[in-house]
Amino acid sequence: MTATHYYRCFLGIVSREALRFVHQRERFVAALVRPLVWLLVFAAGFRAALGLSIIPPYETYVTFEVYIIPGLIGMIQLFNGMQSSLSMVYDREMGSMRTLLVSPLPRWYLLMCKLLAGAFVSILQVYAFLLIAYFFGIEMPPLGYLTLFPALVVSGLMLGGLGMLLSSVIKQLENFAGIMNFVIFPMFFLSSALYPLWKMKESSLLLYQICLANPFTHAVETIRFALYGQVNFLSLLITVGVLALFVGLAIYGYNPARGMMSRKTVTTG
Amino acid sequence: MTEQARGNLAADATDGAALEVAGLSYSFGNRFALEEISFAIQPGEFVVLLGPNGAGKTTLFSLITHLYESRNGTIRIKGADVRRRPTRALAQIGVVFQQPTLDLDLTVRHNLLYHAALHGMGRQEAQHRIETELTRLGMYERRGEKVRRLNGGHRRRVEIARALLHRPRVLLLDEPTVGLDVPTRRGIVEHVHRLCREDGIAVLWATHLIDEVFDDDRVIMLHKGLIRAQGSVNDVNRAAGVNSVGEAFDVLTGDEADSGP
Numbered sequence: 001m002t003a004t005h006y007y008r009c010f011l012g013i014v015s016r017e018a019l020r021f022v023h024q025r026e027r028f029v030a031a032l033v034r035p036l037v038w039l040l041v042f043a044a045g046f047r048a049a050l051g052l053s054i055i056p057p058y059e060t061y062v063t064f065e066v067y068i069i070p071g072l073i074g075m076i077q078l079f080n081g082m083q084s085s086l087s088m089v090y091d092r093e094m095g096s097m098r099t100l101l102v103s104p105l106p107r108w109y110l111l112m113c114k115l116l117a118g119a120f121v122s123i124l125q126v127y128a129f130l131l132i133a134y135f136f137g138i139e140m141p142p143l144g145y146l147t148l149f150p151a152l153v154v155s156g157l158m159l160g161g162l163g164m165l166l167s168s169v170i171k172q173l174e175n176f177a178g179i180m181n182f183v184i185f186p187m188f189f190l191s192s193a194l195y196p197l198w199k200m201k202e203s204s205l206l207l208y209q210i211c212l213a214n215p216f217t218h219a220v221e222t223i224r225f226a227l228y229g230q231v232n233f234l235s236l237l238i239t240v241g242v243l244a245l246f247v248g249l250a251i252y253g254y255n256p257a258r259g260m261m262s263r264k265t266v267t268t269g
Numbered sequence: 270m271t272e273q274a275r276g277n278l279a280a281d282a283t284d285g286a287a288l289e290v291a292g293l294s295y296s297f298g299n300r301f302a303l304e305e306i307s308f309a310i311q312p313g314e315f316v317v318l319l320g321p322n323g324a325g326k327t328t329l330f331s332l333i334t335h336l337y338e339s340r341n342g343t344i345r346i347k348g349a350d351v352r353r354r355p356t357r358a359l360a361q362i363g364v365v366f367q368q369p370t371l372d373l374d375l376t377v378r379h380n381l382l383y384h385a386a387l388h389g390m391g392r393q394e395a396q397h398r399i400e401t402e403l404t405r406l407g408m409y410e411r412r413g414e415k416v417r418r419l420n421g422g423h424r425r426r427v428e429i430a431r432a433l434l435h436r437p438r439v440l441l442l443d444e445p446t447v448g449l450d451v452p453t454r455r456g457i458v459e460h461v462h463r464l465c466r467e468d469g470i471a472v473l474w475a476t477h478l479i480d481e482v483f484d485d486d487r488v489i490m491l492h493k494g495l496i497r498a499q500g501s502v503n504d505v506n507r508a509a510g511v512n513s514v515g516e517a518f519d520v521l522t523g524d525e526a527d528s529g530p
Contacts, residue, residue, distance in 0.1 A: 005389030012386020016372070016379075023374045095368035102334045103387035104360035256338040 009105055010113045017117035021124075031079065031125045032132065035072035039133060043068055055196055057228040065138050070224035071193025073126050074216060077152070077159045080122035082184055085163030088114075089170055101254070108251045115164060115247065119156030126152055144227040151226030151236075155219035158239050161246030162215075168253025191217040192224075215242040285348070287312045287471030288333070288439045293342030295328055302328045303494045306342070310487075312438065313469040315462055317482050319514075320491035321522050326475040327367060329491070330443045333473075334364055347438055360388070363432030363470075367443040369424055373417040377408065377427050380416060381434060388435040395434075402430035406460065422453035429461065439471045440464070446481065454481070479515045488514065490521045497521040 021028065043065045054061060091097040100110055130145065140148075166179060188194075190207065191214050201208040211217050221235035286309040293306040303325045310316050320326055331337045333344055335355045344351040346358040371380050378399065385395035403409040406426040416424060425445060432440060442461065446454040458481050465472045474481070482488060482502065489499040498508040498521055509517035 002389070004391075008386050008389050008391070012383050015386075016375070016383045019375055019379060020372065095366050095370040096372060098334075098336060098364075098366055099370045099384065100387065101336060102359055102362070102364055104356040104358075104389075105387075106356065256335050257340075 006105065006109065009103070009110070010116070013100075013110075013113040014117040014120060017114075017121055021121050027083070028125070028128075031076060032129055034079065035075055035129055036132060038072055038075070039065060039068065039138070040136065053196075053198075055198070057225045057230045057232075067196075068194055069130075069133065069138065069140070070220050070227060071188075071191070072129070073148075073152070073223050074155065074159075074191075074193055074220040075188060076125050076129060077119075077122045077156050077219070078184060078187060078216065080118065080125060080156070081159035081161075081163035082166075082179060083163075084114075084118040084121075084160060085167040085170075085179070088164065088167035092167070107254060107256070111164065111251055111254060112247070115157055115160045118160040118163070119153060122156045122160070123149070123152045140227050141229065143229055147229045148223065148226045151222045154236065154239050154243065155223055158215065158219055158243035158246065161243055161250060164250040165246045165253060168250050187214060187216040190214050191220055193217075193220050215239065218242070286310060286345070287314075287347060288473065289343075289345040290329075290333070291343050291345075293329075293332065293339060293344060295332060295337065295339045295341070301494050303332070303339075306491075306494075306496055308489055308496065308499055310439070310471040310473060312471050313465060314487060315465045315472045315474065315483070315485075316487045316489060318473055318475040318489050318491055319477070319479065319482065319518060320475075321477050323493075324477075324491040324522070325494040326491060327443055328494075330364070330366075330441055330475065333441060334362060335359060360435070361438045363435070363437035363440045365425070365428045365432050365440075365442040365445045367445075367447060369428065371416045371424060371427060371431075374415060376413055376415055377403070377419070378412040380427065381412075381431055384431045384434055390435065398434050398436075399430075402433050403427075406430050422449050422457070425449065425453075425457060426460075429457070433464070433470075437470065439473070441473050441475075443475045444477070445474070446476070446478070454478075458483075479518050482514050490517065492522040 047064045088097060091100075100114070101107060103110060126148075127145075130140070162183075166183070170179070190211050192200075192211060193216070197208060197211055197217070200211055215238065218235040218238040221232050222239050225232040225235070288310040290309070291307050293303060294301065295303045306329065308316075318326055318329070328337070332339055333346075333351065335351050335358070338352055344358075346361050349358040349361070351358045372383070375383075381399045381403075382395055385398065390398065399412070400409060403412055406429060408423065408426050408430060411419065411423070416427065419427065429442075429445070432442075440461070445461075446457055449457070461472060461474065462483060464470055484502055486502065487500065488502055488505045490497045490505060498505045498517070500508070502514055505521075506512060506514065506517050509520040511517050511520055
């Protein structure tokens with residue numbers, strides 16, 4: 001097991017993910033349309049209704065469209081993480097997860113490669129989205145596009161890790177609709193994606209606290225500050241911590257001693 | 270026998286069995302799936318793991334490929350313990366799973382390149398191995414096609430080519446002919462026998478179809494997680510007190526008539 005082997009394996013997994021992504025154009029389009037609808041329809045409508053005060057990292061008043069960009073970036077990555085979770089459950093039912101797991105490299109490494117490949121795809125989606133937003137006149141600071149990148153890696157891995165954790169727990173494809181209701185929606189709405197938390201606090205202290213405890217809030221804030229060339233250390237720290245937790249649990253979930261692929265094989269063996 | 274096969278056999282002779290399973294047990298909760306399984310396969314040997322559905326064949330495969338882990342018993346691939354040195358052991362195994370595991374939306378070639386990368390092969394070596402193995406199975410012309418467009422028999426052939434890409438010393442096939450018509454099945458059974466002879470690969474072929482057993486194969490009869498008999502076709506027939514594998518299958522697995530194929 002040489003370093004070359006590790007490297008080739010990593011490239012192989014990333015290029016497979018990229019190829020699959022290219023072949024599934026509907027998925028790409030859907031990944032772009034979703035945040036764009038929010039941006040162009042929802043944000044335009046709420047623009048008048050919501051007044052935003054100046055809060056860090058903003059140095060001046062921003063429009064609602066500008067405010068929700070980080071939240072929508074988070075949404076792209078959240079959906080992508082869930083999508084790869086879905087495809088991992090699917091892969092497992094279809095058996096192609098097995099081909100991955102029987103390859104001669106440590107399992108944690110194979111899972112990490114898969115995670116990085118997923119994050120890579122989500123970052124492509126984010127930049128495509130920012131490009132379109134740019135043409136609609138929603139510009140970020142030029143350097144922000146660059147400083148955003150490391151934040152996207154961290155948030156992409158964290159949300160991908162959540163997906164992987166779920167995929168190790170969920171045994172059947174049919175349960176996936178449940179994830180939509182119980183993971184994606186609460187995570188997105190109970191966060192700082194659509195409104196600043198101080199606004200939330202004005203209406204309900206409990207909701208405010210839930211939002212603060214939501215790791216998605218911190219992923220979004222990490223992204224928001226990165227877009228302006230700043231670092232929100234607390235949010236970054238929490239995102240990285242949650243990332244480690246999710247990935248650790250996911251790797252445990254795929255531990256062979258736990259017989260994660262049971263159920264199905266019991267009946268077919 | 271090819272030059273390479275002779276080399277393989279000579280090298281194998283020094284470190285013994287290609288696959289060795291000793292005292293292996295596994296249970297799902299409190300239900301035993303496998304109990305005290307022991308057998309060994311030598312290089313160049315074709316062993317048929319025969320048993321009705323639910324006998325424990327797939328569980329055994331999952332343990333050998335380290336998808337599951339058991340604390341009871343040992344599995345060694347060319348001397349490497351699967352539990353303690355999984356990467357070393359897995360590098361020498363080729364697997365064809367019962368369910369198809371190809372990416373339907375990718376081409377045959379991309380599927381194989383992916384597998385080659387997982388096994389750490391360089392681009393050039395991978396291209397060369399893909400050409401060799403696909404040609405052997407008569408699939409080289411179709412390398413550019415999406416797997417979705419291939420029929421079941423051709424998909425199986427691609428999976429066999431894939432399993433052989435990294436030159437494994439042990440080839441595991443879990444009911445590889447399920448869902449195929451008789452001539453296609455026949456072709457695949459014969460091809461794998463040829464591979465076993467020519468390359469000196471140790472083959473473990475799981476099935477519940479007795480017509481896939483050749484006269485000079487070794488047979489392991491598995492039923493309800495226990496090995497009921499093992500040895501040459503004659504040995505197994507003698508153990509069951511009958512004259513054919515078919516009858517032996519019925520006798521040795523007959524205590525539960527409704528579990529048969």
